[in-house]
Amino acid sequence: MACLAWDLHFSLGELGYNMTVNLRALAHKTWRTIASIQSGVVLLILVVILSAVGTIVLQRPTTEPDEMQSAYSPHVLRILDAVGLTDVFHSWWFLGVVLLVSLCITAASIDRFPNSWRYFSRPYKYPDESFRRASHPQKSLAIADEESGLVAAERALHSLGFKPERVVREDHLREDHFGIFAERHRISELAVYIVHASLLLIFFGTVVDGIWGWRGYLSLNEGQSSNIVELHDGSTRTLPFAIRCDAAGQENYKDGTPKKWWSKLAVVEDGRDVQKKEIVVNDPLLYNGVRFYQSSYGPNGKVDKFVLVATPSNGSGEKQEVGLAVNDTVSLDADTTVRFAEFFPDYAVRDGQVYRKSNQLENPAAHLVVTSKRAGKDFDVWLPAMDGVADNSLAPYQFQATDLKMGHFTGLQVSHEPGQWGVWSGVVLMGIGLAFVFYVVHMRFWVVPVRDPKTGKNSLWIGGTANRNRDAFEQRFNDLVELVEEELKPIPKTFTRTRVATVSGN
Amino acid sequence: MARVKVEQQQPATGVTLIVLVGLAIAFLLFMAFLNVVKSGNLLNETNLLFAALIFYSGAGALYLGFGITGTESYVKFASLATGLGLIANTAAIAHRWYEAGHAPFSSVYEMLLSFVWTLAVLTLVAEKKYGVKVIGTVTMPVAIVGVVLMQLLRTDVHPLVPALQSTWLHVHVTLAMLAYAACALSFALAAMFLIQDNVKTETFLAATSASTLAIYASVVLTRFEKWGGLSLVAWNPEQKSEVFLSRGVRLFVTIPDLGWLMTLTLLVVASPLVFYGLARWKHNDSFLTLANRAVFLSILLQVMTLVMFLLRASDGRYPSLDADGLFPTSLAASPFILSGLVGGVFISLLYLLLVWRRPDLGRLLPSADNLDRITYKTICLAFPLLTLMIASGAYWANQTWGSYWSWDPKETWAAITWLVYALYLHMRITRGWRGRRAAYFAIGGFAVVMFTFFGVTYLLPGLHAYA
Numbered sequence: 016m017a018c019l020a021w022d023l024h025f026s027l028g029e030l031g032y033n034m035t036v037n038l039r040a041l042a043h044k045t046w047r048t049i050a051s052i053q054s055g056v057v058l059l060i061l062v063v064i065l066s067a068v069g070t071i072v073l074q075r076p077t078t079e080p081d082e083m084q085s086a087y088s089p090h091v092l093r094i095l096d097a098v099g100l101t102d103v104f105h106s107w108w109f110l111g112v113v114l115l116v117s118l119c120i121t122a123a124s125i126d127r128f129p130n131s132w133r134y135f136s137r138p139y140k141y142p143d144e145s146f147r148r149a150s151h152p153q154k155s156l157a158i159a160d161e162e163s164g165l166v167a168a169e170r171a172l173h174s175l176g177f178k179p180e181r182v183v184r185e186d187h188l189r190e191d192h193f194g195i196f197a198e199r200h201r202i203s204e205l206a207v208y209i210v211h212a213s214l215l216l217i218f219f220g221t222v223v224d225g226i227w228g229w230r231g232y233l234s235l236n237e238g239q240s241s242n243i244v245e246l247h248d249g250s251t252r253t254l255p256f257a258i259r260c261d262a263a264g265q266e267n268y269k270d271g272t273p274k275k276w277w278s279k280l281a282v283v284e285d286g287r288d289v290q291k292k293e294i295v296v297n298d299p300l301l302y303n304g305v306r307f308y309q310s311s312y313g314p315n316g317k318v319d320k321f322v323l324v325a326t327p328s329n330g331s332g333e334k335q336e337v338g339l340a341v342n343d344t345v346s347l348d349a350d351t352t353v354r355f356a357e358f359f360p361d362y363a364v365r366d367g368q369v370y371r372k373s374n375q376l377e378n379p380a381a382h383l384v385v386t387s388k389r390a391g392k393d394f395d396v397w398l399p400a401m402d403g404v405a406d407n408s409l410a411p412y413q414f415q416a417t418d419l420k421m422g423h424f425t426g427l428q429v430s431h432e433p434g435q436w437g438v439w440s441g442v443v444l445m446g447i448g449l450a451f452v453f454y455v456v457h458m459r460f461w462v463v464p465v466r467d468p469k470t471g472k473n474s475l476w477i478g479g480t481a482n483r484n485r486d487a488f489e490q491r492f493n494d495l496v497e498l499v500e501e502e503l504k505p506i507p508k509t510f511t512r513t514r515v516a517t518v519s520g521n
Numbered sequence: 522m523a524r525v526k527v528e529q530q531q532p533a534t535g536v537t538l539i540v541l542v543g544l545a546i547a548f549l550l551f552m553a554f555l556n557v558v559k560s561g562n563l564l565n566e567t568n569l570l571f572a573a574l575i576f577y578s579g580a581g582a583l584y585l586g587f588g589i590t591g592t593e594s595y596v597k598f599a600s601l602a603t604g605l606g607l608i609a610n611t612a613a614i615a616h617r618w619y620e621a622g623h624a625p626f627s628s629v630y631e632m633l634l635s636f637v638w639t640l641a642v643l644t645l646v647a648e649k650k651y652g653v654k655v656i657g658t659v660t661m662p663v664a665i666v667g668v669v670l671m672q673l674l675r676t677d678v679h680p681l682v683p684a685l686q687s688t689w690l691h692v693h694v695t696l697a698m699l700a701y702a703a704c705a706l707s708f709a710l711a712a713m714f715l716i717q718d719n720v721k722t723e724t725f726l727a728a729t730s731a732s733t734l735a736i737y738a739s740v741v742l743t744r745f746e747k748w749g750g751l752s753l754v755a756w757n758p759e760q761k762s763e764v765f766l767s768r769g770v771r772l773f774v775t776i777p778d779l780g781w782l783m784t785l786t787l788l789v790v791a792s793p794l795v796f797y798g799l800a801r802w803k804h805n806d807s808f809l810t811l812a813n814r815a816v817f818l819s820i821l822l823q824v825m826t827l828v829m830f831l832l833r834a835s836d837g838r839y840p841s842l843d844a845d846g847l848f849p850t851s852l853a854a855s856p857f858i859l860s861g862l863v864g865g866v867f868i869s870l871l872y873l874l875l876v877w878r879r880p881d882l883g884r885l886l887p888s889a890d891n892l893d894r895i896t897y898k899t900i901c902l903a904f905p906l907l908t909l910m911i912a913s914g915a916y917w918a919n920q921t922w923g924s925y926w927s928w929d930p931k932e933t934w935a936a937i938t939w940l941v942y943a944l945y946l947h948m949r950i951t952r953g954w955r956g957r958r959a960a961y962f963a964i965g966g967f968a969v970v971m972f973t974f975f976g977v978t979y980l981l982p983g984l985h986a987y988a
Contacts, residue, residue, distance in 0.1 A: 052947065052951050052952060055947070056944060056947065056948070059940055059943070059944055060944075062940060063937050063940050063941065066933045066934075066936065066937055067933075067934075067937060069928065069933060070930035070933045070934060070977070074928070077927075077928075077929065104928040104933075221926065230923060230924060296921060297689075297917075297920045297921055298920070299920065299923065306923055308920075308921070308922065308923040310922070310923075428922060428923040429923070430923040430924060432924075432925070435919070435925060438915075438925060439916075442912040442915070442916075445908060445912075446905075446908070446909065446912070449904070449905045449908055450905070453901045453902075453904070453905060484898075486894065
């Protein structure tokens with residue numbers, strides 16, 4: 016029994032040990048997988064495929080429901096809906112893949128960064144022999160003595176705009192060796208991390224917007240104010256301030272197509288106007304992180320002012336002009352009033368009833384009610400006259416429409432995108448990063464005087480590398496070699512020692 | 522032996538071609554001059570474009586002559602003609618800009634104007650800076666087709682609807698044109714690399730057949746109507762615009778029988794691919810001879826289809842399934858089909874050029890190494906342009922619609938293009954992809970660009986209905 020217990024204990028212990036080892040190995044392996052370029056490529060290909068599917072299958076947010084139904088059979092539609100293919104870009108798996116991509120970029124950057132950082136923070140300044148052998152391009156020039164060679168190289172580098180630096184290295188015999196190191200745009204080695212970081216910043220911004228942002232629509236008549244936004248998913252959102260439209264309008268080209276829509280908006284908070292702006296398409300109003308964009312403009316089908324000339328039916332008395340809005344009542348004489356009861360921008364008559372066909376000002380009709388105290392009753396008057404609906408001639412006044420001013424609405428897109436600063440700063444950062452990645456070249460030059468042990472002759476070894484655009488670099492390298500040769504011709508009389516940096520055991 | 526023969530022929534053919542092209546240009550300029558004298562208006566856009574066409578055609582002929590015979594002396598005159606054409610093209614753009622009061626990037630016509638201009642500039646840069654002289658053989662015919670298309674498309678200055686009145690739009694479209702032109706150049710360079718890298722001619726055969734098949738398949742699949750008709754957007758000649766049934770819904774007319782012709786051409790352009798497959802499967806090269814003949818036949822049929830399309834679409838009135846009555850259509854109403862058909866003929870002709878001149882091409886093109894490097898450099902230029910294009914588009918969308926990204930198909934496909942080129946760069950930089958794999962990747966990237974540019978507008982619906 017005891018034996019068994021000990022056995023069990025032992026094996027459990029071993030299991031635990033194995034488990035930690037396995038877990039560590041597993042974690043390491045997972046990390047390697049995530050940070051590898053292969054998984055990055057696979058994930059990017061996945062994003063490409065999923066996005067492509069999202070453009071081919073009709074998407075619910077951008078398609079009318081009946082259009083969806085006519086495009087797919089109910090059965091297919093049900094499957095597409097169930098799998099989430101009708102709203103790819105808002106589905107959890109698309110978000111998941113994008114998050115995995117971010118994770119992959121982060122991991123790959125973390126994995127590779129220390130190496131690049133070492134490269135960046137501790138530049139290789141004195142090339143050893145094996146490096147010199149393998150380096151390309153390189154050139155050896157004959158020199159009289161070490162110092163003249165080094166000075167010539169320094170001058171040549173200066174004239175090319177570099178800041179050469181003297182380096183000293185001790186060899187195993189504790190003997191000093193001098194060399195020259197010059198470089199430009201070391202930051203280019205880190206540029207790729209700027210690009211990756213910018214991409215993450217953009218992702219971060221969009222995720223923030225996906226969670227806390229919203230978009231909606233607000234329609235205002237001239238003079239109206241509102242603080243309720245209709246969101247795209249059908250719900251509404253109440254803003255802590257109201258927006259009022261003071262005026263709105265449209266300007267046309269000569270051929271009648273719209274050229275400009277504008278709205279004069281005012282932000283009303285606690286009963287006070289806190290901000291006013293005339294917005295046009297492409298120029299929104301921003302208040303407290305909420306943006307109001309001009310998106311449409313048109314007649315709202317409501318009458319702003321209806322101007323009429325009223326003439327007494329019995330021929331006695333004066334013509335008079337009255338202006339009415341819907342539901343306004345005006346006195347025509349001591350015991351007669353007229354009320355603007357109804358307005359139809361586009362009417363149709365059926366079975367003695369008047370119907371509204373549309374909100375477009377196509378075929379308008381007005382319903383007036385004339386009340387006469389003397390007659391003790393109401394008379395219906397229709398403009399235009401409608402036989403079978405009412406008889407205008409019975410009324411004590413006859414009316415003639417002279418002017419009709421229609422009200423207009425302005426359609427505003429409203430959006431709150433708290434993450435967009437992340438997006439825009441990411442975009443700017445990416446621009447900078449890409450400029451560095453593609454067009455800023457890290458160039459390095461090394462100059463080392465070498466004494467041939469057999470012949471005892473001195474030569475000046477010149478080498479250089481660039482991290483991209485190597486053919487252009489070779490041209491520059493040749494320029495440098497030419498300049499050094501040039502400098503070597505006249506023997507310099509004076510020389511100054513530039514900075515001396517000690518590099519030990521690099 | 523062949524090479525020596527070509528070199529012996531050079532002096533004679535060289536002078537003849539240059540003299541002929543020079544005479545042709547002189548004749549056309551004379552005709553144009555007569556036309557100007559008659560109309561009394563020298564600097565109108567049509568005349569400028571006509572001049573550009575004359576010079577580009579001369580350049581195209583000379584570059585083609587260089588491509589076929591390898592006579593170096595043609596190139597000097599060809600680039601001179603390109604330069605003159607470029608001046609006329611620039612003047613046309615400036616004229617239109619002045620007349621419209623906004624940068625000319627708001628319609629297909631205006632974008633073509635800028636695209637052709639960019640193409641000509643890049644041709645000269647590639648030739649002068651990188652010594653890729655033969656590039657003009659490919660790009661100048663494309664430019665000629667572009668200018669011809671411009672003459673056919675509407676030339677009226679259209680007022681901009683409110684959403685399009687933004688500086689950012691111009692920035693966005695300019696960047697798009699530059700980026701796409703750079704992608705096109707990288708494609709041409711990658712294809713040249715494959716030629717220099719001794720890729721078998723039959724691979725190009727399969728690619729030619731597949732791309733023409735894709736063009737005809739997308740036309741037939743989307744536009745084939747009952748009883749063999751072909752649907753085209755109706756055109757209102759008075760207003761010079763497409764006919765809309767309601768907002769965003771275009772009226773289509775059906776041209777009878779053209780659908781059958783398209784289907785027949787589809788089958789013929791697909792046949793080289795079938796023969797190629799058979800040759801691979803049966804290990805029998807005699808199928809390849811058949812395939813080459815099929816390409817030849819397909820060119821004849823494609824030209825016939827193109828001519829029929831040009832004749833029937835530019836003239837006559839046709840019935841519609843959605844409305845009563847007969848409606849006219851116009852080439853301007855179907856710019857994408859037109860450019861697809863012209864492109865198909867052009868691709869097939871390029872293949873023929875390859876088949877005939879393969880041994881000489883090796884000598885005319887820069888070395889494979891150089892081409893590989895220049896392809897990469899072009900993509901290094903295209904990628905930041907693509908990035909900026911997407912960013913400026915997002916900024917514009919944010920100003921206009923209140924949302925910087927709304928996943929509409931054009932946006933999504935622009936992002937896909939960007940990802941594909943990002944993959945190319947990663948493969949090249951971190952995995953050391955060079956040579957053939959990189960070239961195939963660059964070609965695939967350009968296929969995605971073409972889909973984004975044409976396919977999305979034509980096959981997928983979206984917000985970018987303006988473009």
